[in-house]
Amino acid sequence: VPILHSQLDNGIAVIDRSFRIRYLNDRMRQMRRPGAQQLGVCWMEFDGHFQRKQPCPWCPVKRVFEDGKPHEGVTISDLAVSDEDQDYHFFAVNALPLRDPDNHALIGAIGVVHDCTEEILDECRATILKGKEAFRTALEKVLGIVCKLGFDRARLYIGTDNPHQFVGFAAFGQHNKDISVIRLDLDTDPHLRATMLASGFRECTELNGKSPPEIDGLRGPMTPWLEAPLRVQNDESPPVFVGKLTLDNKPSGRSLTDNREYWHLLDVFAGMLAPIIAEAQDHWRWKERASHTEKLRHLDEALLQADSIQTQMEVIVNCARDLLKPDWCHIRLREGNKLLLIANSPEDDDRVRNTVDIEDDRETSLSVDLVHQDCPSKPVIWTEDGLKKTADCLRAKGRSATADHFESLSCSGVFGLMSGRDVLGTLVIQSRIPFFFDETRIALANDLVQRAQVLIDASQRLDKHFKIEQLSSRHSPTGNLTESLEEPLQRIGEVFKADRAVLAEFGSIDPAGEALYLWAVADAREEPRGVTLCYQADFPGAYELIQRLTRDGAMAVPDVTDERYASEAIRRSFLEIAGVRAFLAAPIFLSGELWGTLIVEYCDFREFPCSEVSLLRAAATQVSLMVLACQQLQLRDIDHRISAGMTPGHDYEASYRSLLDNILQHALQLTGCHGGHIRTIDWATGEAVTHVEIGETRVDEERYWRRAVKLGHLVEGEVAKTGRERVVQDVTTDVFAQELRRLAVGWGEEIQQFLHREKSYACFPLIADDEVLGTFSISGVHIGHFTNSRLRTVREFARRAALALRAARYIERMRMMMALTNRVIGAEHLKDIWNTIPRVAVEVLQAEYAEVFSYSQYRDRLRREATHPSDAMPVDDRENREFEPSADVGCGFVPYSAKRLEPLDLVENQITSHPQRHRSEALGALHLPSGRVHSLLVCPIMKPDGTLVGILRVDNRLGRFGGLGFTEFDRLLMELLCNKLAVAIAWRQLAEGRERSVLAATHDLKSPLQPIRTVLGELQAGRYQLPRDYDEVRRGCRHALLLESLIMDTLNVARGQADSMDVSSLDPKRLIDEVLDIFQDKLEQYRVVPTCSITPQSIWGTRAMIFRAVVNICSNVLEHAVPTMEYDPKATNAFEISVRVEGKEAVIRVSDHGPGISKEERERVFESGYQTNATSTRGHGIGLAAVRLTMRAHDGEVRLLDRPDGKRGVVVELRWNNDKLKKQVREKDVGASFPP
Amino acid sequence: MWRILVAEDDPAIRIPMARFLREQKYRNTRFDVIEVYHPKQAQDALRDSKSDQAFDVIVLDLVMPGNNPEGGRQVLEFMAGKEIYAPVIVATAYGYDGPADRVRQDFSVVKGVLTKSFPLEELWKAIETVLEEERDT
Secondary structure: OHHHHHOOOOEEEEEEOOOEEEEEOHHHHHOOOOOOOOOOEHHHHHHOOOOOOOOOOOOHHHHHHHHOOOEEEEEEEOOOOOOOOOOOEEEEEEEEEEEOOOOOOEEEEEEEEEEOHHHHHHHHHHHHHHOHHHHHHHHHHHHHHHHOOOOOEEEEEEEOOOOOOEEEEEEEOOOOOOHHHOEEOOOOOHHHHHHHHOOOOEEEOOOOOOOHHHHOOOOOOOOOEEEEEEEEOOOOOOOEEEEEEEEEOOOOOOOHHHHHHHOHHHHHHHHHHHHHHHHHHHHHHHHHHHHHHHHHHHHHHHHHHOOOHHHHHHHHHHHHHHHHOOOEEEEEEEEOOEEEEEEEOHHHOOOOOOEEEOOOOOOOOHHHHHHOOOOOOOOEEEOHHHHHHHHHHHHHOOOHHHHHHHHHOOEEEEEEEEEOOEEEEEEEEEEOOOOOOOHHHHHHHHHHHHHHHHHHHHHHHHHHHHHHHOHHHHOOOOOOHHHHHHHHHHHHHHHOOOOEEEEEEEOOOOHHHOEEEEEEEEEOOOOOOOOOOOEEEEOOOHHHHHHHHHHHOOEEEOOOOOOOOOOHHHHHHHHHHHOOOEEEEEEEEEOOEEEEEEEEEEOOOOOOOHHHHHHHHHHHHHHHHHHHHHHHHHHHHHHHHHHHHOOEOEOHHHHHHHHHHHHHHHHHHHHOOOEEEEEEEOOOOOOEEEEEEEOOOOHHHHHHHHOOEOOOOHHHHHHHHHOOOEEEOOOOOHHHHHHHHHHOOOOHHHHHHHHHHOOEEEEEEEEEOOEEEEEEEEEEOOOOOOOHHHHHHHHHHHHHHHHHHHHHHHHHHHHHHHHHHHHHHOOOOHHHHHHHHHHHHHHHOOOOEEEEEEHHHHHHHHHHHHHOHHHOOOOOOOOOOOOOOOOOOOOOOOOOOOOOOHHHHHHHHHHHHOOOOOOOOEEEEEEOOOOOEEEEEEEEEEOOOOOEEEEEEEEEOOOEOOOEOOOHHHHHHHHHHHHHHHHHHHHHHHHHHHHHHHHHHHHHHHHHHHHHHHHHHHHHHOOOOOOOOHHHHHHHHHHHHHHHHHHHHHHHHHHOOOOOOOEEEEOHHHHHHHHHHHOHHHHHHOOEEEEEEEOOOOEEEEHHHHHHHHHHHHHHHHHHHOOOOOOOOOOOEEEEEEEEEEOOEEEEEEEOOOOOOOHHHHOHHHOOOOOOOOOOOOOOOOHHHHHHHHHHHOOOEEEEEEOOOOOOOEEEEEEEEHHHHHHHHHHHHHHHHOOO | OEEEEEEOOOHHHHHHHHHHHHOOEEOOEEEEEEEEOOHHHHHHHHHHHHHOOOOOEEEEOOOOOOOOOOHHHHHHHHHHHHOOOOOEEEEEOOOOOOHHHHHHHHOOOEEEEEEOOOOHHHHHHHHHHHHHHHHHO
């Protein structure tokens, strides 16, 4: 039997009537309290209750002894089954009566015991999956077991998804059906908090003055009760309070203290139930988790819709309140050394501070404390102890309200919002619930934290990118690069949280000339922040920077002392000179070429994530735009100054010198050059003289720069001669030095100084209108100073300097032209004007030769050439050789002697064929074998009415300096000059013509007066007596008629219109006779026999006007045609007068045998005041003009024709519309006969 | 007889002038008036006078014949060229400050200028003055 018993899984104990153990099998022995070795009283053996006199109340053996029947039951034991097993156990006990075989008396009991702990708990666990009701039933069964300890009622409250709230879940005894309606929280149940924090069961006797019905409405009259916390403790997470167990007795029942000796078993019981309940809660939370997932999804949607980081953080705080149910919650973001409140729960409105200082609030702010943690990425959970310390600090600082708040807290979780190693902000969750942060809540909080930090990080990056991208648009650059970049650079430093931000231009492209030109530096360590400076420095490592930036697109050096990242040169330049430990550099490209670099520097070691590299590159792009804009602004400023400052009327010389000075200064500033100078070329001497210079000029060097440079001498002379720029990156090279010495004859010492001082040198020709106006020289102190971008910049400035120079020269020449032409205009006589024109042209047009012809001279010469080719202009006998420069270049008039060129022929042909239409000019050039240019410019001198009065021709055999011909400006200047000269000539011609005309008119008017006065005087004196002297008196009367005719003609011509018409029928024979009668004396004197051929009986016209017209023509015949013939007292002269009606027209022709009038002049003789070129006789320009007025009034015309017989002489033909006048008169007469 | 040469191309002026002068006396002596209307005619008369009898006074129109402004000047140049001396009174329709003044400056033989129109008495007064001056010298 013992062997059998020893092999059973059940324990077997034999107990006598005195509850002493008589037998234990091996299994039972294992169930005993450690150390109990002897058989004794069972409760002492098993439970160690040595003082107790009574068996356990629920003991089935006791009940066997009471009724002699078998009993079973479950008991709870705190006995360990083994040394390792410290848990508590349920034991199922089957107690059987043991009777004496003899007398059948009950002598003891046999207890068959087995450990049913797992069975009970497994049953409970199993019911978890079956639903809450099954689980509740299982738990109520367990509660029933517990109540066997000696309680009437048991209740189990467990936590819900709201950590503040506990619900009644299961009950045993009274109210077990209504337990689920009970809700407990910290406010309604003052014992809840105490039980949570209690280490074991508690005895509760009162409710802070509140009656129990107010709490749950079920408890009834108040009785003392026990509360045991159900708490789960894992090694890796904080303890979790899952519920509480309350036990009491009916008010009418036994006293609670009756079973005090078993109270400790409540803790055993709670210890077993808590994990199961936690497991059940965990199981039930799947729905809750699904709900969390849904809420997080909504959160994500809300975050996407939020338009600012503040709104997003508010959304997160609200979500935290919804998901975690804390008492308080807020988010702070870091801004420099501050943590700023950005979102908080409404409960926090009056309490939480807006700003906490990272340095000052370390002991009074949980957020600040987190920032100072070694590992701020892990959340810090504060319990009451820690919170109390913080509260004490707060109270010590006088902030008792906040201290009270902290003391009311049970826990507080602070979560860091991180970006890499940086703390972006904190999420603070506070609760009055002890053990608030279970794994689920921490996981949930982390979910929110991750979202928040992603958003903040993205927002800050976005914000950074935004700030960077706004740099060029928000900061308007000025012409000063350093000033323009001061603020943007500070902004960049702030965005990158750098100690220093630097914009630098590479000073050299050569490894031998490592230099860095710092345009602007924003140093956050200095006060005031953002100090800017600008210097040029030797910079070891600059070439390495260039290489790395070109190759990698950026250079990130987390630690300059680490040779893996940077060379020794870099370390020396950054760490030892500037105290920089880490830096990030991005290249700045201008027009596709590396120009400089943007560097953010740090005094401490620092990693550079890819995002920062790309951000700095974006910033570099922005800066490059600003650099470009600055350069463009400087150029625009120069352009503006060129257009504004270079206007005639200013002190233009001072103005353009100042302008050139300004251009040079800008160029030096923008290119970081050491010095420079601008030379202008004197066109006459061909020497380049210094106009403006900037640099460290010493006294001896001043002489050097001031000296004129001849063509081909030095670099500038070569540049000026060839028009090609010259860039020397290293003047110290032997080749260049030798070349310089060769070119600079007589400059030995100065060249040595130059080579000693300068390291690189560039010289650009100043070219405008294809003409070299000067040179623009600039030098740098580093080898390889002239990068392409610098060269491009200098070229731009050189181009503008050329424009300024050109403008200056234009103005100078315009002023010269104005002054000289004023001199011409002021000439007293026309011949003086003609004589002065070539001199003026030579000076104004910077020509070697000038020649002017009056149109008639030119025409005569061309005629002569055409008829006698041998008389053509002399051809230079050196036509196949180069022209030698004239000794008097630019010094005045040199007679024309050069070879004729095509353009001249063209002009001449045009003038010959269409003199009135010719308005064009020719700009010609002949390229000589040496490459020099023989250029000439021919321009007509044309009066405003289009009349050609002369030809001006200027001639440059060598061309202007630089071997170039006349420019477009020269052409315009010549045109302007010719226009002014034409006006001057026309004015002078007009003045002189008017003078002559007035003189002639006076003469002609006074001539008829003399006979009249003589006749009247003689009559008055009585020397003439009528009728004896009738012929004398009649002569006077005829002259009175002639005088009237002259006066009327003069008046009509002066006012430009004829008399009013009074048309009538005329007898042409009588009219002609009357005219001839006036000239009877002269006809006789000159033995002129007029031949009259008059066919019509009558013609129509205004008699007085036609009479005067015929008088005029006959007078011309007698005054001009006849007297000019050779005097021959025996010769007779003749002229013919004919009157005809040809068709509708009346025609009067007067033909003479005089010298005639040239065809060129035939139209012009009818102009008012025109005098023919004939030297023998000259009219006063009134008679024929009056005739034309008369004919026009008669709707007719007057013309000069060749004689039909081809003989010498001219025919004056008057022709008017006879029929029309006749018709007019008849209509008038009819109208008069029949008045209306 | 005093000899006067009247060189005037306009017969309406010359004929009354000659008639007037023929009726005048200077120191009880009448005048022999020679009329010409062309410079060449005047030159012929002057050339003849050099061998025959010199003119005491010459009345010279500047613009002749017709509108030739150089006719009178040609006569004066002829006289200068041939070294013929006779006091000349220029009768011209030009006003002062014109060609008349210029010939007066250029030729010393021009002793007076009459501007047309003038009464014949004025011409006579000028002739008398010239003759008196000649007589004095």
